[in-house]
Amino acid sequence: MGVFGPSKAMLKIDGYKTYIVVAAALILGAVDGLGIFNVPNWAFELLPFFGLGTLRHAINKAKDAAQDAAKVANQMNVAK
Numbered sequence: 001m002g003v004f005g006p007s008k009a010m011l012k013i014d015g016y017k018t019y020i021v022v023a024a025a026l027i028l029g030a031v032d033g034l035g036i037f038n039v040p041n042w043a044f045e046l047l048p049f050f051g052l053g054t055l056r057h058a059i060n061k062a063k064d065a066a067q068d069a070a071k072v073a074n075q076m077n078v079a080k
Helices: 008-012 017-033 041-079
Strands: none
Touching: 017 041
């Protein structure tokens, strides 16, 4: 997060972070499996943590959207 909020780069990849982690895992696995480059084990060990981090962010984002929808629905019921 930037000084005054999310950076422009993070806003551009919003919604694609999980796909980026999966693509990185596929590329690293293919490169290592084909013998093009010997990828260190720590790289494969870090990928699940990045994946879980993006999944956690998506769950929190969905939770916030559901809470906002519940507030709007509650306000509509009160207004009746």
